[in-house]
Amino acid sequence: MKRLFFLLLLLIPGIAGAFEVKSVSEISPTAFLRWNVAKGPIHITLNSAGSDDLLTGDVENAVNRALLTWENVTRQQAQFQYSGRDSRGVMNSSDHINSIVWEERDWQYADSTLAVTVYSYYLDDPPEVIDTDIQFNGRDFHWSVNGKTDKSTSDVEQVLMHELGHLLGLAHSSVVNASLYPFVGKDVRHKLSLDDRSGVRFLYGQKAADFRSITPVNKATYVEGMSKRGLPLPVFRWSGLNRNDFRLEFSETPTFSKKIGWTVGRDNFYLLKPSQELKLLRLSSVKKIYWRVTSQGGKTKVRLLQFKPAP
Amino acid sequence: MADEKIDRIMPDKKACSILFFLLILLFSFSAQATVQKKLSLTELTGKSAVVAVGRVVDLHYLTVDSRVWTIVTVVVETPVKGRGQNSVKLRIPGGMQTINGRTLVTRVEGTPELTRLQRGVFFLNGKAPAYFDLVGWNQGFWKVETQNGQEVVTASSQETDASAALPLDRFLNEIRNAVREK
Numbered sequence: 001m002k003r004l005f006f007l008l009l010l011l012i013p014g015i016a017g018a019f020e021v022k023s024v025s026e027i028s029p030t031a032f033l034r035w036n037v038a039k040g041p042i043h044i045t046l047n048s049a050g051s052d053d054l055l056t057g058d059v060e061n062a063v064n065r066a067l068l069t070w071e072n073v074t075r076q077q078a079q080f081q082y083s084g085r086d087s088r089g090v091m092n093s094s095d096h097i098n099s100i101v102w103e104e105r106d107w108q109y110a111d112s113t114l115a116v117t118v119y120s121y122y123l124d125d126p127p128e129v130i131d132t133d134i135q136f137n138g139r140d141f142h143w144s145v146n147g148k149t150d151k152s153t154s155d156v157e158q159v160l161m162h163e164l165g166h167l168l169g170l171a172h173s174s175v176v177n178a179s180l181y182p183f184v185g186k187d188v189r190h191k192l193s194l195d196d197r198s199g200v201r202f203l204y205g206q207k208a209a210d211f212r213s214i215t216p217v218n219k220a221t222y223v224e225g226m227s228k229r230g231l232p233l234p235v236f237r238w239s240g241l242n243r244n245d246f247r248l249e250f251s252e253t254p255t256f257s258k259k260i261g262w263t264v265g266r267d268n269f270y271l272l273k274p275s276q277e278l279k280l281l282r283l284s285s286v287k288k289i290y291w292r293v294t295s296q297g298g299k300t301k302v303r304l305l306q307f308k309p310a311p
Numbered sequence: 312m313a314d315e316k317i318d319r320i321m322p323d324k325k326a327c328s329i330l331f332f333l334l335i336l337l338f339s340f341s342a343q344a345t346v347q348k349k350l351s352l353t354e355l356t357g358k359s360a361v362v363a364v365g366r367v368v369d370l371h372y373l374t375v376d377s378r379v380w381t382i383v384t385v386v387v388e389t390p391v392k393g394r395g396q397n398s399v400k401l402r403i404p405g406g407m408q409t410i411n412g413r414t415l416v417t418r419v420e421g422t423p424e425l426t427r428l429q430r431g432v433f434f435l436n437g438k439a440p441a442y443f444d445l446v447g448w449n450q451g452f453w454k455v456e457t458q459n460g461q462e463v464v465t466a467s468s469q470e471t472d473a474s475a476a477l478p479l480d481r482f483l484n485e486i487r488n489a490v491r492e493k
Contacts, residue, residue, distance in 0.1 A: 022418075024416075026416075040464075090375070091378065093377065093378070093408075093415065094377075094378045094408075094410060094415055108403065108404070109419075110444065110446075110447070110448070112447070113421075116419050116420065116421070117419070117420045118404070118405065118417060118418070118419050119417070119418055119420070120415055120416065121415070122413050122414065122415055123393070123413070123414040123416060123417070124413075128396055130415075148312040166420040171420065172421070182349070182421070183349050210475075212489060273431065281425040290352075
């Protein structure tokens with residue numbers, strides 16, 4: 001039974017998990033799919049037919065609230081521009097119109113699917129999202145707004161928040177209270193979790209260093225060991241279950257004789273704050289940092305990272 | 312990391328049975344779905360016309376009314392449910408198209424990215440000669456791999472809670488039991 005208990009403990013971290021981003025494997029495992037926010041806000045169009053269940057004005061209000069929720073995440077640069085209603089806002093992967101569409105009759109997918117996000121990108125390096133469309137299943141579901149759901153309806157804003165996460169480049173998360181968790185519970189929730197916010201900051205956060213060039217020396221161990229779609233800095237990830245807080249430690253030497261560190265809570269990942277990034281950059285003159293996670297006297301393996309300050 | 316440790320530890324038979332039961336329980340925890348209804352293994356089997364272990368031998372893309380689909384041909388190695396057939400064709404939304412000499416990739420969140428020669432357990436609904444669909448998209452495809460000489464299945468993504476590798480023969484037995492119970 002001890003073995004069984006141990007096996008279950010090993011499984012739980014995999015269930016706890018954290019956010020995932022989409023990488024374009026044809027280019028590289030760390031070629032993350034995102035919008036080029038330097039081009040300006042992401043324009044969103046609502047198909048003028050709206051939903052058969054709702055006043056279009058109510059749908060627009062829900063859309064605007066969901067957009068605002070994501071763009072109000074601090075320390076990230078993704079912004080939206082609601083472009084209004086337009087009959088050209090249809091499902092088309094290459095028209096460069098990011099449409100929200102209710103499909104009332106010709107739903108092409110499974111009848112148990114509430115909504116889908118279809119996204120397109122060219123196989124360029126770096127990969128850049130060029131078009132996304134969000135389709136709501138109006139054929140098999142009824143829709144409501146302002147959290148006024150009952151057993152027969154689903155909340156537009158809640159589902160749209162999930163789909164907008166996909167639009168921004170996030171995949172499903174295994175964190176149960178995250179908007180990007182693939183399934184929602186009974187309660188309508190219009191807030192993003194820390195996991196969601198960390199995800200969008202990972203993709204669109206302002207960084208003190210050129211994190212694309214920060215690579216673990218033993219790449220295979222880090223990427224495959226942490227997650228099938230493991231992430232490099234600035235998100236640190238590790239396995240393990242803990243009843244107490246984890247502590248993330250950094251040092252210029254593998255013995256950690258001189259170190260800096262932060263207590264980072266019970267999650268199995270941590271997104272550095274800009275002030276912490278700056279401290280890390282000042283820590284090492286040779287652009288190499290060893291890092292580890294400790295808790296209750298236990299330590300993870302020591303891992304080595306390289307970095308380059310942003311120009 | 313967890314998977315590596317599991318590979319090294321071979322639990323006794325009783326513990327393995329309990330573990331498998333617990334995994335099935337985790338897998339069948341039900342909630343309303345944002346994207347997909349979460350399906351237990353029994354539901355997944357019940358909704359499938361065909362369940363088979365197979366290998367992807369061909370992938371090509373089809374654009375219909377400005378929507379691109381990936382058409383996947385799977386050679387059936389072991390039929391588990393449904394009438395025996397040598398191969399099946401299924402469709403997955405999304406795929407690739409060439410526009411002005413550039414490759415445009417379209418994907419639909421929640422669908423698996425299959426590759427040629429990939430082995431897996433496929434849960435399919437529909438009826439030949441029309442294309443089959445993967446039941447629950449990601450939920451309907453489990454990768455088959457060999458670890459330490461043993462064939463195991465792993466869920467293709469977050470839509471299932473079972474993150475560990477399960478022995479293929481046990482997984483197939485659970486499906487066969489679900490078919491019999493039906």
